[in-house]
Amino acid sequence: MNELRGLLLLIICCTKAAAFTLRSKPQIISKSRRSSSLSDDDTIPAVYPLSRKKLVLIEEAKKLNAPTSSYSSVGWSNRLGSVLTPAAVPGVYTADRPFYWNKIDVGCRMTVIKQQNGGLIVHSPIGIDPPLIRSLDELGEVRHVISPNYEHVKYAYQWAEQYPNANMWGCPGLMEREADVRWTGEVPFGARPPGFQGDNQSSADEHEQMWDWGEFQPLHIDTEVNPFTGKSFFNEVIFYHTASKTLLMTDLFWNYPSKDGVTNGQISVNDKEDFGPWELAPSVGKIPFGSTAWKFGMDKIFYPFYMNLMVKNDKRQIFNEIARFITCGDNWEVETIIPAHGDIIRGKKVCREVLQKHFNVQCSLPLVDSYFTSPSVLDWLQKMALSYKLERGEDLLEVIARETGVSVNKGDEDDLMQLATLCASVPLPIASHDFLRADEAIYIYGNKAFLDGFGYSWEEFVELPSRKCVETDTEAEERQKLLDIVKDAATSKSQSSEVDRYDNLIRVRKDGSKILLKGVHLWNVWDIRENLDGTKAKMESGAMKPIGQAVWISNVEYLD
Numbered sequence: 247m248n249e250l251r252g253l254l255l256l257i258i259c260c261t262k263a264a265a266f267t268l269r270s271k272p273q274i275i276s277k278s279r280r281s282s283s284l285s286d287d288d289t290i291p292a293v294y295p296l297s298r299k300k301l302v303l304i305e306e307a308k309k310l311n312a313p314t315s316s317y318s319s320v321g322w323s324n325r326l327g328s329v330l331t332p333a334a335v336p337g338v339y340t341a342d343r344p345f346y347w348n349k350i351d352v353g354c355r356m357t358v359i360k361q362q363n364g365g366l367i368v369h370s371p372i373g374i375d376p377p378l379i380r381s382l383d384e385l386g387e388v389r390h391v392i393s394p395n396y397e398h399v400k401y402a403y404q405w406a407e408q409y410p411n412a413n414m415w416g417c418p419g420l421m422e423r424e425a426d427v428r429w430t431g432e433v434p435f436g437a438r439p440p441g442f443q444g445d446n447q448s449s450a451d452e453h454e455q456m457w458d459w460g461e462f463q464p465l466h467i468d469t470e471v472n473p474f475t476g477k478s479f480f481n482e483v484i485f486y487h488t489a490s491k492t493l494l495m496t497d498l499f500w501n502y503p504s505k506d507g508v509t510n511g512q513i514s515v516n517d518k519e520d521f522g523p524w525e526l527a528p529s530v531g532k533i534p535f536g537s538t539a540w541k542f543g544m545d546k547i548f549y550p551f552y553m554n555l556m557v558k559n560d561k562r563q564i565f566n567e568i569a570r571f572i573t574c575g576d577n578w579e580v581e582t583i584i585p586a587h588g589d590i591i592r593g594k595k596v597c598r599e600v601l602q603k604h605f606n607v608q609c610s611l612p613l614v615d616s617y618f619t620s621p622s623v624l625d626w627l628q629k630m631a632l633s634y635k636l637e638r639g640e641d642l643l644e645v646i647a648r649e650t651g652v653s654v655n656k657g658d659e660d661d662l663m664q665l666a667t668l669c670a671s672v673p674l675p676i677a678s679h680d681f682l683r684a685d686e687a688i689y690i691y692g693n694k695a696f697l698d699g700f701g702y703s704w705e706e707f708v709e710l711p712s713r714k715c716v717e718t719d720t721e722a723e724e725r726q727k728l729l730d731i732v733k734d735a736a737t738s739k740s741q742s743s744e745v746d747r748y749d750n751l752i753r754v755r756k757d758g759s760k761i762l763l764k765g766v767h768l769w770n771v772w773d774i775r776e777n778l779d780g781t782k783a784k785m786e787s788g789a790m791k792p793i794g795q796a797v798w799i800s801n802v803e804y805l806d
Contacts, residue, residue, distance in 0.1 A: 299335060299592075304525050306332035310339075310381065317377055318344070322503050322537065323353035325527050329377045330358065330385075332526065333590055334490035334582040337361070339385070340590070343372050350536035353502070355586050357494055358385065359462055359487055365389035367457060368412075369485060370398045370496055370586050371405045379408070388412045390457050392433075393420060395482035398496050398586065402427045415456065417483045418466060431455070433483045439463035441577035443567075462487055463578075467498055467568065469561035470552075479556065484572070491581040493572065493597070499604055501588030502541035507531045510589045512541075513600060527590065553606070554621050562616035569605035570613050573598060610653075611667040617704050618670035618693070619663065626691055626771075627666050630678055630796045633772045636782055637736060646798070649674055669693050675763075675802060678771060679712040680794035687712045687729075690794065699802055701756035717754040725751075729795060732768045737788055752805070765800025 310330055320327040324342040333340045337360030345354035359367040366382060367390045382388055388409045393399040393416045406414050406428040413430040421429045434453065440460065453459055463486045472479035485494040504512035507530040509523040523529045533541075557565045572578060575598065583591040583600065591600055602609060606619070617623065631642040643665045647654045650672045654664050669676050675696035679687040692700075692707045702710065716722050728748065748766040755761055770792035774781045784790035 300524055300526075302335050303332040306335070307526055310384075320528075320530055321351070322507055322530050322533050323351055325509065325530055330381045333357070333584055334487070334492045334592075336489055338487060338490050338492050338582070338584070340584060341372055341378060350540055351534065352537070352540055353587050355584065357584050358382065360386055361389075361457065362461060362489070367392065367462060368405065369494055370394055371401045373401050374404050374408050390415060392483075392485075393417065393424075394485070394494075394496050395480040396420065396423060396478070397480060399424055399427075413456070417481050418468075419478065419481055433464050433466060435466060436468050437464045437466040437483065439465050439486065439577070442571055461489065465568065465571070467565075469558055469565040469568065470556045471558045473555050486578045486580070491579050491594075493578065493580045493583050495583070496586040499583070499585050499601075500544055501583070501585045501591060501600075502537070502544060503533055503589055504541075505533045505538040507533050510591060512589075513591070513596070562620070566607075566613060566616050566619070569601075569607050570609070573601040573605055573607045574609035606663050608664055608667055610655075611664065612671045614667055614670040614694070615704070619666045623691060624662055624666055626678065626680075626794075627669065628662055629771050629774060629793075630691075631662075631665060632774050632776070632778065633792075633796070634769055636772065636774070636778050636785070637769045643668065646672060646674065646676075649798075649800070675699050675799040676797070678794055678796035680771070682793055684711070687794070691796075696799075699755070699761060700753075706756075715753045717758075717760075721752065728768070732770060732795060733792060736770045736785055736792065759804065759806035762803040762805055763799050764802070767798050767800075768795060769797075770795050 307326075307328075310328070310332065316327065317329045318324055318327050321344060323344040326342075328342075330339045330341055332338070339358040339360075341356040341358070343354050343356075344351045346352070354372060355370070356372040357369040359369065361367060364386050366386045366388045368382075368388055369392050371391055371393065372378075388405075389411075390413045391402065391405045391409065393402045393414075395417050396419070399416065399420060402414060402416070402424060403426055405412070410428075414428055416424070416427075416429055416432050418432050418435040421427075421432055433456075437453075440463065442465070464483045465486070467480070467482045467484065468478075470478060470480060470482075480497045482496055482498050484496075484498060486492070487494070501510070502512070503509070509527045509529055511522075511529075572580070575594075579594065580597045580601065581592065581594045583597050585591075591597055598609065601607065634640065634642040634645070643654060643661060646652075646665075646668055650668075652668060652672065654668065670693050672693070673695050675693065677692040677696045678690055680690045681687055683690075689707050689710045689712050692702070692704070697704060697707055700707075700715065713722055713725070716725050728751075748768065749764050751763040751766055753761050753763060771794035772781055772785065772790065773793045781790065
C-alpha cells in the first residue's frame with residue numbers, strides 16, 4: 247500500500263510525471279517469458295470485422311517477417327512481440343517496447359513514417375539494436391529523426407551516432423537542453439500546420455530545409471506550463487501524416503489498456519468501427535498490477551492535473567482552438583491515433599469520439615471563449631443545472647436546447663461541457679449571481695448574449711454587483727422584492743406559479759441605455775452535486791440557504 251501511495255503521489259507531482267516515461271533504461275524481456283496471444287487458427291470476434299485496411303496491414307506484416315514473438319515476448323506494450331509492426335497505410339510502422347520505471351512497465355512506442363520520396367522519418371526514437379537497424383534498412387534510408395518533446399529524447403544521441411547523415415530535429419528549446427546531441431535544428435516555436443486558423447502561423451522559410459510539411463504536419467503545443475517552475479515541461483510537438491490520416495502524440499494523449507488486456511477494451515465509444523483485438527494487436531491476458539496502477543494514476547490524477555493546471559491561463563483559448571483543430575476534422579481527418587503510450591486507435595468515428603472526450607470538445611457545438619468552460623464556471627453551471635432540476639423539475643440542458651432549437655446528445659458523459667458550450671453560445675441571455683464573495687450579490691456568470699446585451703466584458707461582469715443592472719431606487723426595491731420572492735418560494739413545499747416567469751422588467755446597460763426583459767425565468771442556486779432529495783428536504787426545512795440565483799431570458803428589447 248505504501249508503494250502504491252508513493253506511486254500516486256509521484257504521478258501528481260508535475261515535476262516528475264513525464265519523467266516516468268523516458269528517463270529509465272529499457273529492458274528487453276527474454277523469449278522464455280512469453281505470454282499467450284492469438285494463434286494462426288484463432289478468428290476475430292464478429293463485433294470486430296476486419297476492414298480492407300487491416301488486411302493490407304496483415305500482408306505488410308508478412309513482408310516484414312514479423313511473426314508473433316519473433317523479437318521479444320508478447321505483452322501489452324508489444325502485443326505482437328515484433329521489431330516493427332505496420333500501423334497505418336501507406337507507410338506507417340511502429341516499434342512497440344516495454345519500458346520500465348521502478349520495475350513497472352509503462353510502455354513506449356516509436357513511429358516510422360515512409361515518405362513519398364522513400365526516405366524515413368523516425369518519431370520519438372527508442373533504443374537501437376541490430377534487429378531494429380536491419381528492419382529499418384529494409385524499409386529505406388533514415389533521413390529525419392524527431393524528438394517531439396523534452397522527455398522523449400533519451401536516445402537522440404544514440405541515433406545521431408548511428409545515422410550520421412540523418413537530420414536530427416527537436417521540439418523548441420531542446421537543442422539548449424540536450425547540447426551533446428548533434429542537432430540539425432528545431433521545429434519552430436508555435437509551429438502550425440496548413441489550414442490552422444489562429445496564432446503563430448509558420449512561414450515557409452522556417453522549415454524549407456526540413457521534411458515536406460504538407461506530408462507530415464507539425465503542431466506545437468505551446469500552451470502548457472509546469473506550475474511549479476513557470477516554464478514549459480513537455481513542450482510537445484504533435485504530428486499528422488496526411489497520406490494515412492494518422493495522428494502522432496507522445497504525452498499529450500495516452501491510451502493505457504485496462505487490466506484485462508483486451509485491445510482498446512478501456513475505451514467506451516458508441517461506434518466500434520474498425521476497433522478491437524485483431525491479428526496485429528491481439529489481447530494479451532491480465533495486465534500486471536503495477537501497469538494498471540500506473541494507468542489509474544495517469545487517468546485519474548495526472549489527466550485532470552494537466553488539463554486544469556498545466557494549460558496557461560492566457561493560453562486557454564489557444565489550447566481550445568488546438569484541441570478543436572485536432573479533434574473535429576475540418577483539416578486533420580484523423581483515422582488512426584498512435585500514442586507513444588498505450589493502444590493504437592483506429593476508425594474515423596472512434597478516433598473522433600476518443601479525442602472529444604480527452605480534450606472536452608464538442609464538434610457539433612461552436613467554439614466558445616475559454617472562460618465559459620473554465621473549471622470554476624463548469625462547477626457553478628453544474629450547481630445551476632441541478633438547482634433548476636430541483637426547483638423546476640426540468641433538465642436545464644434540455645430546456646435551453648428546446649428554447650433555441652438546438653440538438654444535443656443528452657446522456658453523454660460530457661453533458662456538462664455541452665451545457666457550458668450551449669449556454670455560452672445561444673441567443674438567450676443567461677446569467678447568475680452569487681452571495682458568497684461579498685455582502686451583496688455579485689455576478690458570477692453571464693453568457694455571450696447577456697454580456698453583449700448589457701454591454702460588459704467578461705472581466706468587468708464577474709466583478710459587478712448585480713444591483714448595477716437597475717438605475718433608480720424604486721427599480722432597486724422592486725428588483726430586490728422579486729429576488730426575495732424567489733428565495734421564499736423555494737422553502738415552501740409547492741413552487742408558486744407566481745415565480746415561474748416575469749415579464750416587462752426594465753434594466754439598465756453599462757452605457758446607461760435601457761433594456762426591456764420579457765420572459766424572465768428565475769431560480770435559486772444551491773450548493774449541491776447530486777443528492778437532490780436530501781437537498782430538497784433541507785431546503786424546505788430552512789436548514790439550507792441558496793448560495794446564488796440564476797436567470798434565463800426569452801426575449802429582450804432595446805428601449806434607447
